[in-house]
Amino acid sequence: MKFKIQQKVFHNALIKSKRAISTSNTMPILSGVLLEADEEGNLVLTATDLEIGIVLKLGADVEKMGKIVIPGDELSSIIRELPEGTLEFSVDQSEYSAEIITESSEFMLRGFKPEEFPELPEVDITTSFSLEADKFKDMVDKVKFSCSKKASQPGLTGALLTVDTDSITMVATNTFRMAYYKREMELPDVEEKSRAIIPQNTLSEASRLIDDEDDEIYVEMGSNHCRFTCGDVIITSRLIEGKFPNYKQVMPDDYSAEVNVSKRGLRQAVKRVSTIARLDSNVIELDFDEDLLTIESSASEKGHGKEEVRINLTGQPQQSIKIDASYMLDGLKVLDEESVRLELIGKINPITMKNPGSDEYIYLIMPIRPDSSE
Template sequence: MKATLERTDLLKSLTHVHRVVERRNTIPILSNVLLRADGGTINLKATDLDLEIVEAVPAMVELPGATTVPAHMFYDIVRKLPEGSQVVLETTSDNATLEIRAGRSRFTVQMLPETDFPDLTAGEFSHSFSLSAADFRKLIDTTQFAISTEETRYYLNGIYLHTVDAPQGQQFRAVATDGHRLAQAEVPAPSGSAGMPGIIVPRKTVGEIQKLLEDPEASVQVELSDTKIRLTTGSVILTSKLIDGTFPDYGRVIPQGNDKELRVDRDEFKEAVDRVSTISSERGRAVKLSISEGRMILTVNNPDSGSATEELAAEYEAEPLEIGFNSRYLLDIANQLCSDTALFRLADSGSPTLIQDNTVDDCLFVLMPMRV
């Protein structure tokens, strides 16, 4: 194999691809990235057996061929090469090492045969549709923070994607929950998504998708089955296994009868929670909201370090209420709201609270209270 390509193009692709590779691998070939030179491109491929990313890079191929080299070392070498340089990749005659040349720099790295490289065979995809990168990114950004990290409840370790019938037409919805909070976002369902199976996309895959959807103007081709999802955007193809489990009936935890409405300036609220929580303990993180007509008082008491209070103007006309929340969870939700005013729908101090944008209703958040 011998090919020449731009360092910038190679680095951009390696940045996408090498992240999939775990730094510690018991199977040596999984530490490598596959390079396949053919026609006018080099295809880079990396996998951890659950997730696979393939990206094509334009190249001048003199001698077609394929090999694998250590992914993180290759990325570090290319990253440190001079900007604007041309990189030559050439396998040595004994087929044991790959030579990397750029300007006056020259490296040789050990190779493993490409025949050992595993293929995450996709199988048949039952549904295929196209979605704008901006819409897909919105679904992920709005719900990702609520993904559970508790490995025993593995079916919560991802985002649940499915279609639902709504008064405004069919919607493509994303939901994530960790049992303490729930985040839901939706966009109009794209053509071809009707009847798709409900799927749970794993946390690691969600993170990689988020990084690939850099261009909001781009379009994403989504193909899925009961066990796998494949996304194609630009020159990148991402294939991932799905979480094999049943997502809980989240509709049962979304409160329907919360009749006490509280409206507060989103930015003022966010900053106030951030300030008073400075004094909260790492373990507790509790902030108490004392809500009465026209105002809200935020209080944090930490027996080890002191206390903090702050008063905010608020629109509230129901009977006074005191309720406690985890301050970090409140901030996570406040950061996802888009309108200037946050709307809280409350029932009592022991029941889940519904939090939404005051003007937009395509996202909602549910937060369980804490005892304070």
């Protein structure tokens, strides 16, 4: 195996595949990147931690075909520090070692037998569709942070992706808050409604690997695995088998008051009050009047905070609700207009956050009731 490649191209590809490199010690070969040079002048990089697999295809000047697995961390540290320009990569197939040569450098790294590198799972595709890459990224970024981090709730550690002939919906929840994003769009390739729970990490990687240059992302869903193809990158991931709760049950179909408020003003006020809230259980109390929202928090002995924010309320005033301050800040971070719309249904129902002119994205925070604690 022997090829020449531009340092920059190789370095960028290694950065991308590094995400799937395993750091566990049980299977040392997973700390490596599988490099395959084929006769068509392609260099294919594969990395996997058995949960997610990342494959990248690059153009290279292949002199001799072959395969090798090289420790990913060491390889990318060397390639990162090499000067810009062409480097030569050649493998001693009997020793499983690779030489990296430039004008003034000579490196040798020992690797692993390529035959022992696990194959990525086949995806038994049942549904596939394409989507504008930036739209997909926007959905992922507005939803993924609401997944549960608790291993005891496996079904909630991912986001539920539902595709139908005319819409894509992504939902994530940890039962205390929920992010829901539904995009109406014609999906001519989709024949029937299909659902899958995609691990949070997979969504993060897919969103992160989308370049500004990428126009489309191609999504394939099977019964146990899914695959995302974007530019030269293919991500294969297992799906989560757990149960996803019936989220529609929690979605309010009405509200008793609608509030419009400056996102910046609200965010700063919540941030300030949460300096007090986090001294205790992170709870803030919101009191809505017709044109004023009062946000308060008490940390028993340590202190107290109170903020007032101008609002515009239509509907029933004088409502109050207690919520976790960090959940509200998370929502304010992803909402992307100058003002935010809040919908209220009393103190024992969730508070809803949306962009002013749209119901596509809905972010729900459950109230903290006197008898409940997280």
